[in-house]
Amino acid sequence: MDLERTNDQELLRDTAVKFIKETGDPVTVRALSTTTTGMPEKYLQRTADLGWYAMLVPEAFGGGSVSGEGLRDLAIVAEERGRALQPGPFVPMNVVATALARRGTDAQRDEVLASIVAGETLATWAVVGTSGVWEPGAVRATATEGGFLLSGTCGAVQDAVCAEWLLVTAGTPVWPARVSASTAGMSGGPTQFLVPASATGVEATALEGLDLTQRFGTVSFRDVFVPPSSVVGEVGGAAEDVEHQLQIALVLSVSEAIGAMDALFEMTRTYSIDRIAFGRPIGSFQGVKYQLADMSLAVQAGMAIATAATRAVQAGQPDAGEVASMAKAWVGDAAIDIAQGCFQVFGGIGFTWEHDSHLYLRRLTMGSVLFGSPDWHRERICQLHDIEVRS
Amino acid sequence: MNTTETLPDMNIYRENARRWLAEHMDQRPSSDASAESGLATEEFLKKKIATARALQRKLFDGGYSGITWAKEYGGQGLPLEYDVAFLEAAEHYVMPDFDTFNSTTFDVCVPVMLEHSSPEFLRSFIPKVLAGELLVCQFFSEPSAGSDLAGVRTRATRDGDQWVINGQKIWSTLAQFADWGMCLTRTNWDVPKHRGLTWFAVPCDSAGLTIRPIRQITGSPHFCEDFFDDVAVPDGYRIGEVNNGWTVTQSMLVRERGAARSADTMSPTGPGDLVPDLVAAARKAGQLADPVVRQKLARAHTNDYVSRALGFRIAQMTAQGDLNTGVAAYGKLFKGVYTPIRARIGVEIAGAGAMTWDPATPGADATALAYLNGRLISIAGGTNEMQRNGIGERVLGLPREPSFDTSKPFNEVLLDSAHWNGKD
Numbered sequence: 001m002d003l004e005r006t007n008d009q010e011l012l013r014d015t016a017v018k019f020i021k022e023t024g025d026p027v028t029v030r031a032l033s034t035t036t037t038g039m040p041e042k043y044l045q046r047t048a049d050l051g052w053y054a055m056l057v058p059e060a061f062g063g064g065s066v067s068g069e070g071l072r073d074l075a076i077v078a079e080e081r082g083r084a085l086q087p088g089p090f091v092p093m094n095v096v097a098t099a100l101a102r103r104g105t106d107a108q109r110d111e112v113l114a115s116i117v118a119g120e121t122l123a124t125w126a127v128v129g130t131s132g133v134w135e136p137g138a139v140r141a142t143a144t145e146g147g148f149l150l151s152g153t154c155g156a157v158q159d160a161v162c163a164e165w166l167l168v169t170a171g172t173p174v175w176p177a178r179v180s181a182s183t184a185g186m187s188g189g190p191t192q193f194l195v196p197a198s199a200t201g202v203e204a205t206a207l208e209g210l211d212l213t214q215r216f217g218t219v220s221f222r223d224v225f226v227p228p229s230s231v232v233g234e235v236g237g238a239a240e241d242v243e244h245q246l247q248i249a250l251v252l253s254v255s256e257a258i259g260a261m262d263a264l265f266e267m268t269r270t271y272s273i274d275r276i277a278f279g280r281p282i283g284s285f286q287g288v289k290y291q292l293a294d295m296s297l298a299v300q301a302g303m304a305i306a307t308a309a310t311r312a313v314q315a316g317q318p319d320a321g322e323v324a325s326m327a328k329a330w331v332g333d334a335a336i337d338i339a340q341g342c343f344q345v346f347g348g349i350g351f352t353w354e355h356d357s358h359l360y361l362r363r364l365t366m367g368s369v370l371f372g373s374p375d376w377h378r379e380r381i382c383q384l385h386d387i388e389v390r391s
Numbered sequence: 392m393n394t395t396e397t398l399p400d401m402n403i404y405r406e407n408a409r410r411w412l413a414e415h416m417d418q419r420p421s422s423d424a425s426a427e428s429g430l431a432t433e434e435f436l437k438k439k440i441a442t443a444r445a446l447q448r449k450l451f452d453g454g455y456s457g458i459t460w461a462k463e464y465g466g467q468g469l470p471l472e473y474d475v476a477f478l479e480a481a482e483h484y485v486m487p488d489f490d491t492f493n494s495t496t497f498d499v500c501v502p503v504m505l506e507h508s509s510p511e512f513l514r515s516f517i518p519k520v521l522a523g524e525l526l527v528c529q530f531f532s533e534p535s536a537g538s539d540l541a542g543v544r545t546r547a548t549r550d551g552d553q554w555v556i557n558g559q560k561i562w563s564t565l566a567q568f569a570d571w572g573m574c575l576t577r578t579n580w581d582v583p584k585h586r587g588l589t590w591f592a593v594p595c596d597s598a599g600l601t602i603r604p605i606r607q608i609t610g611s612p613h614f615c616e617d618f619f620d621d622v623a624v625p626d627g628y629r630i631g632e633v634n635n636g637w638t639v640t641q642s643m644l645v646r647e648r649g650a651a652r653s654a655d656t657m658s659p660t661g662p663g664d665l666v667p668d669l670v671a672a673a674r675k676a677g678q679l680a681d682p683v684v685r686q687k688l689a690r691a692h693t694n695d696y697v698s699r700a701l702g703f704r705i706a707q708m709t710a711q712g713d714l715n716t717g718v719a720a721y722g723k724l725f726k727g728v729y730t731p732i733r734a735r736i737g738v739e740i741a742g743a744g745a746m747t748w749d750p751a752t753p754g755a756d757a758t759a760l761a762y763l764n765g766r767l768i769s770i771a772g773g774t775n776e777m778q779r780n781g782i783g784e785r786v787l788g789l790p791r792e793p794s795f796d797t798s799k800p801f802n803e804v805l806l807d808s809a810h811w812n813g814k815d
Contacts, residue, residue: 273790284793294724326662388679
């Protein structure tokens, strides 16, 4: 976590911790793993009451944050969420909220953004294909009479089956020859649409997954007709918006991972002091102690780079995308290293279903590959520096 | 600092500093052509240090040396913001670079002396340090006491109002160019090891002190071994109380680990260019488009930036009052782990072609030298393993390994260790 926090931010954290204590103990998390929504009763409304979906939204649209730096505030909440493996579409809800706040039409803000902020509707982001590889544009938009047709299938859509609204990031619109020149002004970039999940031709399918604490699914679009009023931002001009949304998603997902890493590590540290073998706490053996020191270094370094990324994206620094990718790449690797290292300290007990260690392993691993794997982000860092790809 | 005294107006101070710098110091060349490449020879180091001494003298005469240090010791007695203001004004000027003495003298030894030496000693000593006349090296480690620093065997025996030192020190960085050394000795052998230690400031030209450069794996003579044969020093050169040397050592170790932070890690600036040295190596090897090579470039670049972000985080922790050797150890361990990895990435990217070079081409050996030098930080100033102990025991609260030498007299430890059986 960022070591520089205001009193208001401390209060925000305390409030989040208090709420999470009531809803997020491991027993509850386990019980939720077999339900359809994966969330406690009225979870969205209750978390909305804490402002969890309002912080990236200007006050004029019903949002607001305690410090005026919404992403830094949100990162504090994200870390606490990760610590307790909180369920729910925290990341995609905030991504959709920021997209609508920045680029939405008045109607979209009135109808959907206000409900997201209030936790009255579930909105999620359909952006990548079923491979889950970060490559926006799995859905193709084709211009048609009076609107667009969407087709394709998105994977790794969080809370796909419970969502009422989908922010669809579609590839470059295709313009059949017969469509008139009235479509002038189209450039070659992606287009985003806000689509009701109830639209004809939209089908969401729930999937099982490695991560027991969050729900993912696929959403397929079969010639789904959407009117021009559903476009968010500019037709063919959403590249910058998608980049911004990605940066938000990276900061929040990395912050969640940091919280989860810290909690898992703390559990392991305590265990290494309580657990006696050869007449001593096992944490006194250098073989174990050194593993814990290395993991603790990874937590601290992870917090350092996560903070740097949060601040960079918050400030809109020109290198924010790069720093966010660095954080995702570094923390993504460190998360899996820590999950393995802690597993090694727990020994056999950590391989049992009852032990919470695997819940963290699962969540951290999913987080590591969602929104771009570490390798993907490293390649992106090279490309952001214009290091030529051609041989 | 005398608080009744009025401080100079900051704007005037800044303006005067700018004017003084423009008049007395040289601008740094815009391109970093002066960046060191190739082997640092004895000759090179000698010249570098002589240049730094002359520049330091200029600063001292201008009143810009020891800006925050006490007036009675030749400093300016000003608050930190004046130091910061001067450094900002001096950003584009050539400032004294004493190589490793930047940290050993100015960040570690002298601040520890200021804390523990007698005021009489400091009054004559410190002004000369500020004037660039005295550089202080570290007579700490010994052939049989490195990680186990409290196990030193260099002996100091009282003889009237002086002490006589006998023994051997090693890994004393740049001692061949130092004027004084800060020396850890044993003054009582009949008590447990931490309770019989005493520190002294020793002039390097003392009779009986022989300083011999050691050639490192790079070929560079960056550190020395030092032989003490009946070296006599007055009691006034003592640093701290007799047999209370471990307390002094603790404050020294915190500073030594803290000194691993360079100034650029103190502020959270952006990541900058993608590892320019490695990109150049990849381009030269024709591997820039190779996806595996690109992964390595980004990995090294990311690790470099994480290291800086971590340095900033540790500085924040320290500023918030967490002056704990364990916390400082995080930064040291990160560098100790990732510097050799970076050096190895350099070799992997540059390939066999960079492991051989034409001696006439300047800098052609850079990858190979970085590869060799890359392992320095994992040992020097406390091994990675010692940092892990520090983190494990001081930060994470893990119990210590059982100890066989901390509670019995040191002379017994030496006798018993010869036939140690793991039982006592």
